[in-house]
Amino acid sequence: MFPDANTGYTYEDCKATADWLLTQTGLSPLVGIVCGSGLGGLADLLKDQVVFNYKDIPNFPQSTVHGHAGRLVFGTLKGRACVCMQGRFHLYEGYPIQKITLPMRIFKLLGVETVLMTNAAGGLNQDFKVGDVMIIKDHLNMPGLAGNNPLSGPNDERFGVRFPCMSDAYDRELQQLALDVGQDLGYGDFLREGVYCVLGGPSFETIAECRMLSKLGADAVGMSTVHEVIVARHCGMRVLALSLITNQAVMDYDSEEKANHEEVLETGKQRAEQLERLISTMVARIEHNNNYV
Ligand SMILES: O=P(O)(O)O[C@H]1O[C@H](CO)[C@@H](O)[C@H]1O
Numbered sequence: 001m002f003p004d005a006n007t008g009y010t011y012e013d014c015k016a017t018a019d020w021l022l023t024q025t026g027l028s029p030l031v032g033i034v035c036g037s038g039l040g041g042l043a044d045l046l047k048d049q050v051v052f053n054y055k056d057i058p059n060f061p062q063s064t065v066h067g068h069a070g071r072l073v074f075g076t077l078k079g080r081a082c083v084c085m086q087g088r089f090h091l092y093e094g095y096p097i098q099k100i101t102l103p104m105r106i107f108k109l110l111g112v113e114t115v116l117m118t119n120a121a122g123g124l125n126q127d128f129k130v131g132d133v134m135i136i137k138d139h140l141n142m143p144g145l146a147g148n149n150p151l152s153g154p155n156d157e158r159f160g161v162r163f164p165c166m167s168d169a170y171d172r173e174l175q176q177l178a179l180d181v182g183q184d185l186g187y188g189d190f191l192r193e194g195v196y197c198v199l200g201g202p203s204f205e206t207i208a209e210c211r212m213l214s215k216l217g218a219d220a221v222g223m224s225t226v227h228e229v230i231v232a233r234h235c236g237m238r239v240l241a242l243s244l245i246t247n248q249a250v251m252d253y254d255s256e257e258k259a260n261h262e263e264v265l266e267t268g269k270q271r272a273e274q275l276e277r278l279i280s281t282m283v284a285r286i287e288h289n290n291n292y293v
Pocket residue numbers: 035036037038065088090118119120121201222223224225260261264
């Protein structure tokens with residue numbers, strides 16, 4: 001099934017995919033995880049795994065980007081039932097925006113209440129260093145400001161309201177939990193907070209674009225996450241998103257630096273273990289019904 005360009009997937013399409021997955025796994029996860037570029041190792045920590053290749057899941061797109069394995073992994077992390085996307089989808093892969101975000105609605109129909117996302121991003125904030133982990137507190141949605149929003153088209157109230165609020169997109173209690181867990185693990189010196197800006201990609205930004213984004217209030221720039229956040233919030237899931245600063249955005253005409261995907265994946269490898277520990281410790285402390293322990 002391919003969605004009509006204007007309507008996206010119907011509720012029934014999403015339900016069919018969720019039911020297909022539930023029938024095969026028998027596991028109803030409360031936590032959903034989305035892994036960024038080079039950060040898919042987190043999925044390998046899940047115990048009692050049931051794994052689906054994206055190509056075998058009805059309606060699912062395929063991962064086409066190096067560093068995104070293309071597997072949906074069910075299992076338990078610290079005793080909590082989780083589902084983990086080992087690989088996400090991006091606008092620049094050529095998919096309609098409703099297809100990129102389809103997994104969020106499937107998460108919802110699987111029973112997920114909390115979504116934890118990671119991404120790789122370029123650092124715009126001059127105080128950030130490569131290897132820093134930024135807790136996203138807000139976003140700038142450049143494709144959205146230009147009219148490319150995953151909620152465009154008819155609205156199905158079974159998912160959410162026509163005009164969802166985004167001033168509370170990033171759950172404040174989850175942000176505090178990430179800070180607390182980060183402090184407990186001794187990660188305080190590389191944990192940051194800031195604003196993530198999404199662009200369409202796949203070309204990296206020019207120097208003038210980086211300077212503009214920084215002036216507009218962005219601390220980090222990437223090509224993902226925000227579309228997923230909008231759809232996840234629309235259907236009432238709580239969201240935490242973390243950016244690993246994999247490279248410094250080039251802001252200076254004298255710089256010899258050139259953004260490249262290999263550096264992004266390499267930084268991911270170096271920080272992966274700590275990011276995995278941060279998220280798995282958070283999962284252990286997330287209580288549903290809006291409590292944290
Ligand atoms: O956002 P994730 O999926 O981590 O990937 C980031 O890394 C890629 C560029 O190297 C882009 O896809 C960018 O969005």
